[in-house]
Each structure stands twice: as structure tokens, then as C-alpha cells.
Amino acid sequence: MMSFFQTIKKRRSIRSFSSKSVEKSKIQKILKSSCMSPSAKGLQNYKIFVIEDPKKKENLVKAAHDQEYVNSVLVLVFCADPKRIKFMGTRGEKLLAVQDATIAASYAQLAVTALGLSSVWVGHFKEKAVAQILKTKLRPVVILPVGYGNEKPMSKKNQKMKNIIKQI
Numbered sequence: 383m384m385s386f387f388q389t390i391k392k393r394r395s396i397r398s399f400s401s402k403s404v405e406k407s408k409i410q411k412i413l414k415s416s417c418m419s420p421s422a423k424g425l426q427n428y429k430i431f432v433i434e435d436p437k438k439k440e441n442l443v444k445a446a447h448d449q450e451y452v453n454s455v456l457v458l459v460f461c462a463d464p465k466r467i468k469f470m471g472t473r474g475e476k477l478l479a480v481q482d483a484t485i486a487a488s489y490a491q492l493a494v495t496a497l498g499l500s501s502v503w504v505g506h507f508k509e510k511a512v513a514q515i516l517k518t519k520l521r522p523v524v525i526l527p528v529g530y531g532n533e534k535p536m537s538k539k540n541q542k543m544k545n546i547i548k549q550i
């Protein structure tokens with residue numbers, strides 16, 4: 383089993399996947415990890431759509447500005463569901479539910495890595511088009527294509543930590 387810090391280090395964006403399907407038990411573990419994430423008031427203000435239907439995936443590629451890797455064997459779409467957090471006003475509706483969906487996606491991405499799978503966080507897409515494909519009124523926040531990776535991650539240069547961390 384990969385340690386927590388190994389998982390963080392291993393997680394990289396992968397944009398090419400093999401056609402090997404993802405085992406049902408792994409899908410369950412990924413979804414369970416998401417549902418264990420923290421959420422505003424513990425209300426879990428998000429919904430996770432699990433998409434395996436080929437036509438829907440093709441349409442998601444188009445809605446994501448032709449990012450072909452969105453057509454992986456398993457596609458998860460995380461949507462903000464502000465119904466229950468509306469009592470917190472616009473902040474609840476607009477921000478907290480979006481944060482909940484984002485955190486849930488983040489937990490999923492790490493679970494994906496820990497299970498030997500790969501993914502890429504896709505945030506560049508037409509919201510209305512994605513909502514239409516999912517037949518939902520909810521706000522889509524993250525598309526996460528998942529599968530067995532078929533490439534090495536791109537080289538990456540992180541900013542120096544001192545540019546990011548402000549000690550005050």
C-alpha cells in the first residue's frame with residue numbers, strides 16, 4: 383500500500399489512458415474516499431456523476447473544448463449541489479458548495495493514484511454544455527477522467543516555495 387506522502391508525490395496529470403477498464407471495487411473505493419472528505423456543515427453539498435456511456439463521454443470531450451483524454455474508460459464529474467447549504471446565503475450557494483465539490487474531487491484524485499490508476503483534473507469546459515449532458519441543473523466543477531495511464535507525466539517546474547508561502 384502506497385503511503386500518504388508517496389501518493390501525493392506520485393499523483394501527476396496523465397492525459398493518455400489504456401482501454402483497460404477500471405475494476406468495480408476500485409471505482410467503489412474512489413467514490414467512498416470522495417464521500418469521506420470534509421464538507422461545509424457536513425452537508426456534502428456535491429453530487430458525483432459516474433460516466434461510462436460512450437456517447438456521453440464523446441459529448442463531454444466536445445464540451446471540454448476537444449480535450450480528447452476526457453474520453454477515458456471512467457469519467458467522474460463533480461458538481462456543486464447547493465440545495466442544502468442555501469441557508470448560508472450566497473456564500474453557501476456560490477462558494478461553499480463549490481469548495482465541497484472541489485475537495486471531493488481532490489480526494490478522488492488521490493485515491494485514484496493510490497490504486498495504481500491515473501487521472502487529470504479538467505476544469506476547462508463549457509459549464510452549460512456539461513450540465514446538459516448530465517441532464518442536471520447542478521453546477522459542474524471538475525471533470526476527472528480516470529484510467530490506467532499510458533504515458534509518463536510531463537516534466538514540471540514548481541514555483542519556489544518561498545514565492546507561495548508567506549510567513550507573517
Ligand SMILES: Cc1cc2nc3c(=O)[nH]c(=O)nc-3n(C[C@H](O)[C@H](O)[C@H](O)COP(=O)(O)O)c2cc1C
Nearest residue numbers: 393394395396397449502503504505506507535538
Ligand atoms: C483547477 C484546475 C484546472 C485544470 N484544468 C485542466 C484542463 O482543463 N485540462 C488539462 O489538461 N489539465 C488541467 N489541469 C491540470 C493541470 O494542468 C496540472 O495539474 C498542472 O499542470 C500540474 O501538473 P501535475 O498535475 O502533473 O502536477 C487543471 C488543474 C487544476 C487544479
